[in-house]
Amino acid sequence: QQPVQSPQAVILREGEDAVINCSSSKALYSVHWYRQKHGEAPVFLMILLKGGEQKGHDKISASFNEKKQQSSLYLTASQLSYSGTYFCGTERGSGGGADGLTFGKGTHLIIQP
Amino acid sequence: GAVVSQHPSRVICKSGTSVKIECRSLDFQATTMFWYRQFPKQSLMLMATSNEGSKATYEQGVEKDKFLINHASLTLSTLTVTSAHPEDSSFYICSARPLPVLRGNQPQHFGDGTRLSIL
Numbered sequence: 001q002q003p004v005q006s007p008q009a010v011i012l013r014e015g016e017d018a019v020i021n022c023s024s025s026k027a028l029y030s031v032h033w034y035r036q037k038h039g040e041a042p043v044f045l046m047i048l049l050k051g052g053e054q055k056g057h058d059k060i061s062a063s064f065n066e067k068k069q070q071s072s073l074y075l076t077a078s079q080l081s082y083s084g085t086y087f088c089g090t091e092r093g094s095g096g097g098a099d100g101l102t103f104g105k106g107t108h109l110i111i112q113p
Numbered sequence: 114g115a116v117v118s119q120h121p122s123r124v125i126c127k128s129g130t131s132v133k134i135e136c137r138s139l140d141f142q143a144t145t146m147f148w149y150r151q152f153p154k155q156s157l158m159l160m161a162t163s164n165e166g167s168k169a170t171y172e173q174g175v176e177k178d179k180f181l182i183n184h185a186s187l188t189l190s191t192l193t194v195t196s197a198h199p200e201d202s203s204f205y206i207c208s209a210r211p212l213p214v215l216r217g218n219q220p221q222h223f224g225d226g227t228r229l230s231i232l
Contacts, residue, residue, distance in 0.1 A: 002156075032220060041119075041206055041223040042157065087156060089221075100147040100159040100172075100208075101221060 001026050003090050005104035012078050012111050020073040020107045022088030031064050031071040032089040032101055035082075042087060045073070075109070083111045116140055117209050119224025127232055128199060134192045134227045136163075136207030142187035143209035147221065148180075151204040160205075163190040197231045204228050 003024040010018050022031060030049050034042035046055050048064035048071060055062055059076045075082055085108050089101030116139040124132050136146055144165045149157040161182055162170040169182035179201075181193040190209075194201055208221040 034223075041226045044220040044222065047220055089157075100149075100162055101157075102159065103156045105156050 002102055003088055003104040005088055005107050007107060009108040014080060014111055014113055015077050018075045018078060020086050022104055023070045024090055028069050028090050030091045033062055033073050034087045035084045037084045078111050080111050083109055115211055115222045117222045117224040119207055119227055121227060122225060123228045125230045129196055132194045132197055132229060134205055136190045136224050138188045138209045141211040146190040146207055146209045148192050149206045199231045202229055202231045
């Protein structure tokens with residue numbers, strides 16, 4: 001079942017913060033975050049594996065609440081290069097790692113100067 | 114590291130043509146590769162899972178005879194769109210995960226995608 005992402009679109013000024021949410025009605029074993037620019041393939045951002053896990057690098061971080069079956073991606077002090085469509089992908093099955101990902105519909109992020 | 118190469122990047126051909134797309138993991142091995150399809154302004158949808166040395170697993174609604182998958186080695190999977198029609202026009206992307214894969218702790222690395230246009 002496809003995870004639900006919100007919001008569908010965000011328009012920010014450079015330097016502002018954004019939060020993108022991803023939730024599922026099914027148990028999640030991992031959440032994968034990707035960013036895709038127009039006409040290009042998705043670029044991996046990070047994976048979260050455990051309930052309550054948080055990760056981050058540079059000004060992009062994420063959290064994963066396994067009990068609530070939710071993950072959030074945090075973009076702080078956004079830069080122009082952050083523009084694109086953000087997808088969360090969830091792993092199906094028992095989390096054995098051999099499954100394809102089910103992606104949400106994406107969140108379009110536009111950063112304006 | 115963890116580079117996935119996909120070829121060709123763009124195909125334009127006439128209706129009825131069969132098109133082969135290659136997906137290679139350049140610096141790692143993968144027993145499993147994945148094929149996705151993305152229509153304009155939509156999300157990526159998993160089409161099939163390619164398994165080295167065995168049959169591919171197709172998602173519901175994906176025609177096996179239409180989309181032939183062969184996983185010839187630990188670094189190569191191919192997708193052949195047989196007798197392509199305009200409705201098959203889409204962005205096809207493969208991905209692979211480096212071995213070993215333990216409970217989803219490795220990211221899926223995507224190829225650059227193939228934009229298929231059927232006239």
